Amino acid sequence: MSASSAQFILFQLSTEWFVLPVEQIRGIERWRPPTPVPSTPPAIIGIINQRGALVTALDIRVLLGFKVEAPTRRTRFLLAHFNGVDLALVADYVADMLPLNLASIKIAPGGGSNLSSGLIQSPLGLASMLNLEAVLGMLAVAY
Amino acid sequence: MDAFYPVWLGPQRFAIPATSVRGIEQVREYGSPTTALHTRWGRIPLCDLAALSDPPPRDLDFRYALLIMYNHAWIGIVVDRIDDLVSVAQTVLPLPPLVHDSILDPTISGVILLDDIPCVVLDLEAFVVTYWLVSQSNFMIP
Numbered sequence: 001m002s003a004s005s006a007q008f009i010l011f012q013l014s015t016e017w018f019v020l021p022v023e024q025i026r027g028i029e030r031w032r033p034p035t036p037v038p039s040t041p042p043a044i045i046g047i048i049n050q051r052g053a054l055v056t057a058l059d060i061r062v063l064l065g066f067k068v069e070a071p072t073r074r075t076r077f078l079l080a081h082f083n084g085v086d087l088a089l090v091a092d093y094v095a096d097m098l099p100l101n102l103a104s105i106k107i108a109p110g111g112g113s114n115l116s117s118g119l120i121q122s123p124l125g126l127a128s129m130l131n132l133e134a135v136l137g138m139l140a141v142a143y
Numbered sequence: 144m145d146a147f148y149p150v151w152l153g154p155q156r157f158a159i160p161a162t163s164v165r166g167i168e169q170v171r172e173y174g175s176p177t178t179a180l181h182t183r184w185g186r187i188p189l190c191d192l193a194a195l196s197d198p199p200p201r202d203l204d205f206r207y208a209l210l211i212m213y214n215h216a217w218i219g220i221v222v223d224r225i226d227d228l229v230s231v232a233q234t235v236l237p238l239p240p241l242v243h244d245s246i247l248d249p250t251i252s253g254v255i256l257l258d259d260i261p262c263v264v265l266d267l268e269a270f271v272v273t274y275w276l277v278s279q280s281n282f283m284i285p
Contacts, residue, residue: 031225035254054236056241
């Protein structure tokens with residue numbers, strides 16, 4: 001891997017493709033029903049037990065205004081770690097790990113102020129780079 | 144070892160510390176909406192735990208009431224089902240950061256693992272204060 005390239009996880013939310021840097025992902029797990037916690041924002045769908053640790057399950061489709069489909073056999077939890085917070089992100093489908101040339105990433109309009117910090121051309125179509133900092137910021141605004 | 148009553152509200156299970164429960168009664172009423180239980184201790188007002196999830200009004204008949212004492216008075220907290228008492232060696236776990244930060248409701252006091260599945264622990268006295276006493280008060284807004 002050259003200094004100008006990095007690994008990303010390519011996944012799908014509804015019909016849209018997204019990527020996250022592999023450094024932010026600790027694992028991929030099959031979806032299982034999270035335990036809902038009353039009085040939380042709709043995007044926080046509950047908590048799961050991940051090998052003895054409680055992890056917040058987050059449905060980013062809610063934040064993006066996407067249609068939320070019922071889980072299928074392809075639904076996964078992307079176990080992410082960002083700014084000291086462990087998250088289980090619902091993904092409708094996790095495709096692959098992609099090596100990407102960092103120079104090929106196009107910065108999203110708005111300078112990354114929304115949930116996407118860039119656009120890349122993946123083998124399966126145009127994908128947005130999910131900005132977890134913005135996701136956590138949006139949740140902070142929600143409560 | 145701490146003991147908990149696993150209680151069900153629809154498909155969701157909650158854990159209630161056994162130390163806060165003074166009795167369990169079945170609610171058997173027909174007709175007009177049930178708001179109280181008539182027991183050998185007298186008339187006990189009922190409060191539906193479903194208030195946690197802001198549900199539409201529902202028929203409380205043939206459900207169960209956990210009897211607690213609040214401020215020297217009996218109150219029945221209505222749930223759909225109560226499982227056998229369980230003892231767990233673990234302490235109550237705090238909610239993970241993002242969830243903890245988003246909750247202002249003192250009813251949610253933590254989590255225990257039952258069969259390796261997280262189960263939210265409820266403080267019924269806090270529930271009474273947050274959801275029932277407020278609804279019973281007649282606030283005069285000038």
